[in-house]
Amino acid sequence: MKRKLLFFCAFLILAWAFTSCEVLNNCKICRQVTYVNGIVDQEGPETEYCDAKLIAIQTTPDVINGNTRISWECR
Numbered sequence: 462m463k464r465k466l467l468f469f470c471a472f473l474i475l476a477w478a479f480t481s482c483e484v485l486n487n488c489k490i491c492r493q494v495t496y497v498n499g500i501v502d503q504e505g506p507e508t509e510y511c512d513a514k515l516i517a518i519q520t521t522p523d524v525i526n527g528n529t530r531i532s533w534e535c536r
Contacts, residue, residue: 487511491518491535498528510535 493505510518515535523532 489535
């Protein structure tokens with residue numbers, strides 16, 4: 462019984478480790494920034510995005526309306 466419990470715990474730890482953003486190293490901190498006439502007007506909160514969500518944000522085109530541009534910036 463103890464052996465099964467030990468294997469189950471080890472499996473859970475390994476599963477958690479392989480799904481974590483830090484292990485995959487494919488994560489960035491991103492925020493949405495609004496520019497008016499080329500000057501930063503508003504900045505959204507920074508959030509960590511990984512894998513598919515990060516790719517979706519990085520491929521999102523800027524929204525331009527007159528002299529206002531809204532874009533995603535990641536570091």
